[in-house]
Amino acid sequence: EVLKERISEFSMLGSSHDERKAKEEAEEERQGKGTIVINTNMRHEKNSTNDESTSWLCDSSLIPPYSIVTTPCQTVKIALLGLMSDEPTMFHDGAFRGIPISNVLTTYEEYYQKLVVEQKLVDFVVPLTHQSLKRDVELANFILQNNGDEKSIIIGGHEHHPIDKLVADQERDKKKESSSSFDSNQHAVRILKSGCDAQYASLIDLEFDISSKPYRTIKITSRLVDMATYANSPRIQKIVDKHMSVITKLEDEIIIDESTYRNDENMEVFGGSSLMSSSDLDSKNTCLSSKGTRLQQTSMGGFMCQAIKDELEVDACIINGATIKGHTTYDDNRVSYAQLKQELPFPTKMVVVPMARHELMDAIEYSRNYGEAAADGDFDGHNATNVIPRKGYLQTDFDLHSEIVEKEYYYKDSADILTIALPRNLLNGFCNIQPLVELGDRLKETNQFPDKDDYMPALDIVLRYACKAKWREIARMMQQNDASGGDKESAMISFDDLDLNKDGVLDRYEIKTLMTQLLGYEPSDFAVDDMIAAIDDDKNGTIDRGEFSYLLATMERERNL
Numbered sequence: 001e002v003l004k005e006r007i008s009e010f011s012m013l014g015s016s017h018d019e020r021k022a023k024e025e026a027e028e029e030r031q032g033k034g035t036i037v038i039n040t041n042m043r044h045e046k047n048s049t050n051d052e053s054t055s056w057l058c059d060s061s062l063i064p065p066y067s068i069v070t071t072p073c074q075t076v077k078i079a080l081l082g083l084m085s086d087e088p089t090m091f092h093d094g095a096f097r098g099i100p101i102s103n104v105l106t107t108y109e110e111y112y113q114k115l116v117v118e119q120k121l122v123d124f125v126v127p128l129t130h131q132s133l134k135r136d137v138e139l140a141n142f143i144l145q146n147n148g149d150e151k152s153i154i155i156g157g158h159e160h161h162p163i164d165k166l167v168a169d170q171e172r173d174k175k176k177e178s179s180s181s182f183d184s185n186q187h188a189v190r191i192l193k194s195g196c197d198a199q200y201a202s203l204i205d206l207e208f209d210i211s212s213k214p215y216r217t218i219k220i221t222s223r224l225v226d227m228a229t230y231a232n233s234p235r236i237q238k239i240v241d242k243h244m245s246v247i248t249k250l251e252d253e254i255i256i257d258e259s260t261y262r263n264d265e266n267m268e269v270f271g272g273s274s275l276m277s278s279s280d281l282d283s284k285n286t287c288l289s290s291k292g293t294r295l296q297q298t299s300m301g302g303f304m305c306q307a308i309k310d311e312l313e314v315d316a317c318i319i320n321g322a323t324i325k326g327h328t329t330y331d332d333n334r335v336s337y338a339q340l341k342q343e344l345p346f347p348t349k350m351v352v353v354p355m356a357r358h359e360l361m362d363a364i365e366y367s368r369n370y371g372e373a374a375a376d377g378d379f380d381g382h383n384a385t386n387v388i389p390r391k392g393y394l395q396t397d398f399d400l401h402s403e404i405v406e407k408e409y410y411y412k413d414s415a416d417i418l419t420i421a422l423p424r425n426l427l428n429g430f431c432n433i434q435p436l437v438e439l440g441d442r443l444k445e446t447n448q449f450p451d452k453d454d455y456m457p458a459l460d461i462v463l464r465y466a467c468k469a470k471w472r473e474i475a476r477m478m479q480q481n482d483a484s485g486g487d488k489e490s491a492m493i494s495f496d497d498l499d500l501n502k503d504g505v506l507d508r509y510e511i512k513t514l515m516t517q518l519l520g521y522e523p524s525d526f527a528v529d530d531m532i533a534a535i536d537d538d539k540n541g542t543i544d545r546g547e548f549s550y551l552l553a554t555m556e557r558e559r560n561l
Helices: 019-030 052-058 104-118 133-146 234-252 278-283 299-312 337-343 357-369 398-405 434-445 458-483 508-519 525-535 545-560
Strands: 010-012 036-038 066-070 077-084 124-130 151-156 163-168 188-193 200-209 216-226 254-256 268-271 274-277 316-320 349-356 394-396 417-423
Touching: 010 077, 010 124, 036 066, 036 077, 077 104, 104 124, 104 133, 124 133, 133 151, 133 163, 133 188, 151 200, 151 216, 188 200, 188 216, 254 337, 254 458, 299 316, 299 349, 299 394, 299 398, 299 417, 299 458, 316 357, 316 398, 337 458, 337 525, 349 357, 349 434, 349 458, 357 394, 357 417, 357 434, 394 398, 458 508, 458 525, 458 545, 508 525, 525 545
Parallel strands: 010 036, 077 124, 124 151, 151 188, 316 417
Antiparallel strands: 066 077, 163 188, 200 216, 268 274, 316 394, 349 417
16 A cells, blocks of 8 residues: 555565565556556566466566656656566575576666667666675676776665675776775776665765766765654555554564473573573573574574474474574563564575584584675674674574583584474575585485475464463463362363363364463454464364363473473
8 A cells, every 4th residue: 555655666576575566566556556666687478488477577568677767957868777686595485486587787788788879768777686785796897897887876675784885997997096985986886775674765866977978977976864864754654554553463462471481491592692591581681682693693593493493393493594684682581473573574484304413513603604794784783893794694493502502512423314494495505505505405316305385484383382382371370270279180271161162172262261361461363363273283273172182291291301
């Protein structure tokens, strides 16, 4: 609804873009209601596939390959290109149904030659990109080497922090003193990225010399504007408030609290560089935090990995730091449903693979010391030292972290084969963690690589773990209440006690009633649904006697371990 209000004139597709939403945006633009979506290098040919559902990507009336803007005096014409990264490891599995993405450099050159040199439709080309800073630098060098423009600009996305980087042609400017100033370099490309979530905007001015053709860019200035200093649009705010009423309930629905880790007697969390026990969480000596996941092991990273490890019953779990996005410290160790989704915003597809112990340790060491560095300025705001942030920095479960800190792995067989849960895209080269890339290649060669649909989203696993913990807490509270009125033997939670209408299953109403009585507040419907889904093995929306008995048996087994 906000996009229909045409809050921006142009946009382009992104690596995390939902295909259906992208099509809706394009449809709105064709009806003259929304933002113009530019797509230059994903021009799907109509008859190249039997999947007609993606033919809209090559419909120029729906998504144009470029758009032309002019200076206020109508003299200088500029073509805007929308260039999506062709880095294969950037995308989630099945993005845009696997449609090929043309090489950014060759696509840029193709349209530059067509629009500037051959048809002379425009004077300049400005690429709008969604790719890593490394690829933007490659594009800048390509522009300097192949086109006549003395000064140019790339307006980019993808990075989560503002970036202003100068790429100069030192050879062509070798007669001049080297300078980091854009104006001091005769031949240079300026890369500007304003970060994520519209926290900032880059206000850019291009000045041209139009005394003779071809026109020249003589000056490019940019100022980063903090959008918080501007008042909200009443029109947009009204739309947002309407939809935020649902989100507000999510904000208040606590998913993770002390009950989530109460039963993990050996769970360890992190406070700075020191190792602490689960009792510290209860006593508030330390707290869950996802700050600096690209720099260090964090307590939130450890908790998520531990939850996935326990839920999938594997030997260990690892997740790259860039996947965890909250950058938040939870002083009261309470995390809401919405906050958890903010921590894991992507459909991180967790798979389980066999891995030798030494391969696991090699992968962790490589990710933390030699892995692909995060973009310039991408320090999560928490790097007080010269430590290099790495988007592949592997977070580990608490048990594995303890093993690393205590160097216990020295006393274990390095050739032991372990079952490891990890994001599947790490095996395909995302973050370029070489030990994992090599493992992925070997699994493919031996036909052991997980199938396309053989995964579980990390968020779903953590939610299921948290909901089961909530079930344990409810059972514990019921047993305490019962025990206060009789002996311990009689203090056993009964399925029949909860089955209010005696129909043999526990439905949403009965579970909501139970949660309201014991937790002291009425949970939202989606929270009740998550509680049901956590132990509803046959997925019929209710909990039968067998499913409930299995939960109790699991709790009893955990108490006896």
